[in-house]
């Protein structure tokens with residue numbers, strides 16, 4: 001075996017990989033991070049959650065993000081496609097979220113900045129290295145990777161963290177991935193100029209527009225640029241037999257809420273597509289192995305939680321590895337606690353996302369009932385408070401009760417223009 005000995009090897013340096021690498025390096029651990037791309041590289045997923053700020057602060061990267069000038073995100077707005085109704089949730093007004101704002105980011109710049117921060121914190125971050133396979137034994141883990149000049153090299157460490165995103169390297173190798181049967185979607189998206197949105201600095205909302213069984217995102221990236229994407233059932237797209245561009249423009253024209261903002265829009269690059277299948281891995285841990293971010297599970301991105309969950313699980317993974325290294329004990333209870341917490345975080349959003357496609361949930365979301373501070377509870381969910389206290393938890397239970405009631409005994413007026421739900 002050639003290569004060095006590390007405390008941990010991290011596969012991938014997206015937000016999950018860079019956060020776990022940074023936290024481990026800051027704790028004085030020897031970290032090797034292997035990233036197959038050379039940054040900056042394009043990545044979709046541009047609207048972040050306020051709770052990300054807590055992690056940025058702990059990583060010491062918040063001043064660099066401020067300096068980079070990313071747009072502030074102060075609210076999330078949900079609308080119906082026919083433009084009949086909508087509701088904005090202002091993070092600063094929530095009682096149960098710790099952070100009042102988030103940012104909108106171009107991922108190429110954001111991910112690069114985080115990668116450089118991990119490197120600056122002491123992680124040995126190597127770009128252009130693609131991990132091919134891994135194995136573990138009583139003493140540690142081994143990975144085999146292709147170098148930028150296509151040489152195969154092996155590395156050894158005490159622990160392995162899989163942050164390979166939807167590449168899902170270790171989950172696929174172990175056959176763990178379970179795809180959600182009802183959430184096989186396709187995302188069709190592009191970056192546009194000249195949308196009809198408030199000027200910067202008042203362009204502070206991510207806008208989500210719900211159509212019958214599909215939705216649009218509108219995410220401001222700068223004074224000039226807005227990311228616009230359509231999420232549609234893969235089967236519906238395929239059976240329509242149109243090109244992605246045709247499908248995108250067809251649905252823009254069939255959604256008054258999107259159309260009115262895109263009358264003068266100019267496409268800045270090309271329309272792109274990516275599959276958007278929700279999945280989770282049956283196990284989030286293995287022998288000397290932790291999975292973080294999308295390598296643990298991925299969900300339809302309606303609530304913009306992916307980057308936050310990646311960085312939050314990255315932070316938990318780093319804590320778990322640091323504790324395991326100092327105790328000299330491998331895995332066991334600590335690993336199971338990690339798995340439980342991360343699975344809870346995934347399930348928390350999974351439930352909201354499943355409900356988002358139903359009429360009662362949408363009816364309550366766009367016509368929020370202002371009692372018992374329910375809007376604050378919704379804001380906390382939109383802010384990323386996955387482990388909130390009892391004051392939040394009982395309100396969310398109450399909210400789910402209202403969603404169930406809404407089917408039979410309307411709590412808010414029915415919205416009759418959602419024929420499929």
Ligand SMILES: Cc1cc2nc3c(=O)[nH]c(=O)nc-3n(C[C@H](O)[C@H](O)[C@H](O)COP(=O)(O)OP(=O)(O)OC[C@H]3O[C@@H](n4cnc5c(N)ncnc54)[C@H](O)[C@@H]3O)c2cc1C
Pocket residue numbers: 011012013014015016017034035036037043044045046047048049129130131132163164165166167168169187229274275276292293294295301303304305306307308310
């Ligand atoms: C259409 C769409 C829209 C989205 N919108 C949002 C949004 O608005 N807000 C939000 O928070 N999230 C959004 N997401 C989700 C978000 O993009 C992801 O959840 C987030 O990027 C996960 O971070 P990660 O670090 O786990 O994975 P990634 O960011 O995917 O990083 C994984 C890294 O691993 C590298 N890698 C993969 N395989 C290997 C290998 N074998 N060897 C070495 N390196 C490897 C990759 O090159 C990559 O850089 C969206 C996702 C989709 C599909």
